[in-house]
Amino acid sequence: MMRFLLSLFLGKFIYILSNWFHLGTGSTWPGHVSLMINLSFIPFILSKNPNLSIIVIAGTNGKTTTAKLIQTLLEKGGKNVFRNKEGANLLNGIVSALLRYSTIQGRINYDYAILEVDENTLPLFVDEWKPNTLVLLNLFRDQLDRYGETDTIAQKWKSACGLLNPSSTIIANADDPQMAWVSDHSKAKKLFFGLSSFPKQVAHHAADSLYCPYCSSKLSFSSFSFSHLGKWHCRSCGKKRPEPTVSHSPIYPLEGAYNAYNTHAAILTSQSCGLLVDAKKALLLFHPAFGRQEVIVVKEKKVQLFLSKNPTSFNESLSTAMQAPLPTLCMVLNDQIPDGRDVSWIWDVDMESLDHARTIVISGNRAYDLALRLKYEITPKAFAQKVFVELDLSNALLKALSLLPDQETLFVLPTYSAMLEVRKIVTGRKIL
């Protein structure tokens, strides 16, 4: 008990300090300290708050957007909700969020905590506490240097799902074969979301799970939405895509098939929480999370950020941006820790469509790798005329803006750390 109180006080104290002095460390550091003093801080504080429902969101792509969508729906339903800060999705970030929203006595006066968790953190969290709702979005190859292979993660998730009680609910993506497999033997209640119409007949190059997670035979797909997501069945063992409960929405606040999945996941989650919210009304004024199709006006021109952090999200960003007739793009590739130090994934992105871009400005500390990727993809003529490498990010953005025709949008496709840098430049004074 003493240990718990000490970890609570100290964590809370550090949170207040870092807030006061604008240290910018408030999203992970308080949790880090609390966990150092008390390893079982999470079960301690959550068992003191039996009325707080925990919604955990896991997946390679779409965690932050889905968390924000769920928050919007639940708040419209009159609930008090908080979520952890984006990116702060390891145990220390989650504990920091719990500290931030708790009183000094450890009471959390909210109805729901929406927690996005890192792929490797999901099993750790479930070990500590069984969430009321677990949302499983997808698994794509992402930062193989940090996360390892998707099969390894899927195996860990399966074990985590196996620990859940019948009182928990798993909300899983029916179109991702691995999500069906991961949740299969869990005692928890299972609900599925998916798409109702599929645009593609062929798989992307980066497709990961084209082999049956149950029996390793080649899966059959009657159609794809993107990557390995689609209407799948296995001719060998007979497993097939579960029937989704939610597969359409009256409104899609963000473009792209991947955001349709996020929207469906959020609607299904709010339904399973027993809330009858008018999604159309609730999501009409939805503001995207940082860098996720976020629009920022710079020098009277529209800049739209499409976080592009792995082959799947890059492909989807491109297919949205390339809907414009002759788009101007700025692509920024970094290899910092949050981006993954291995940049080989850019070769798994389908870039043929970039032949039809007006201008492509390339930046980031691995700009030459990305330029090389384009050199071997588009025609030499297009490469010579359209592609500009500018290592300095401010100059790159200025260059792209100067080549951008009036009334058009500049599409910026950055990796994670690059997205934060871009935001800093375009929202700060640096460029204005």
Added chain:
Amino acid sequence: MLTIGWLYPQLMNTYGDRGNIMILQRRCEWRGIGVEIKNLDLGFKIDDLRVCDLLFMGGAQDRQQKIVSEDLFKKADVLTRMIKDGTPGLYICGAYQFLGKYYKEANGTIIKGLGILDLYTENPGTNKPRLIGNVIIEIQDLRFKMYEEKNHKSSIVNRKSSALVGFENHGGRTYLGKGLKPLGKVLHGFGNNGKDKTEGVMYKNSFGTYLHGPILPKNPNFADLLIKCALEKKYKKSIELSLLDDSLEYRAHQAVLKKQNYHAWRF
């Protein structure tokens, strides 16, 4: 005209491996050399392998690797003969391990390799870290030097690096038998096993390595070496490839060297 065989593009394609194929294809096309890429997927016909002038195989996750090994064993005779016969080939990560005698998994299970080369790989267990990070290796093989002389006169290319750069990510540690030459010496990173400073393997015109990134875009002299070997073997005469402007390739190459504080490594 070259026929490039890509072994198991659907299954053995994890770390942007297809970039290597794109590089080989474009660098041939830009020189007016015709190329055909043969996708040798699960259950491919053995005759499709026999006609290939150059082979490539990438890495994969364990599950995929097991599926592939069953299929590949049926074709092992032909592949062995081709490699021993000097058919050039590039084998990355899991494919490299396949060429050896065996792979011992983290749990102790032994997966038989094709046994073409005298090498073996062992995964020391899940409590030992994977070998992950940027790699720089030094090449001594003079065949990589193919353009140096010309370069002094040419202002468009900078082919003076004697290093290969890439990224490695492997749990298995590979050990070479006494008679085998490594591809290079580790200057930065782990290489074959993190201990003996060797990286990869060279046998006749076949190269095994843990370097992905993918390896060929940032090391265009390696790509050209493979193309040259393939053409020379096919047409049984010495071949000089025309020069391409590789300034961008070498900027990307230099960026990795600089990142790890190696400057201008030269022959």
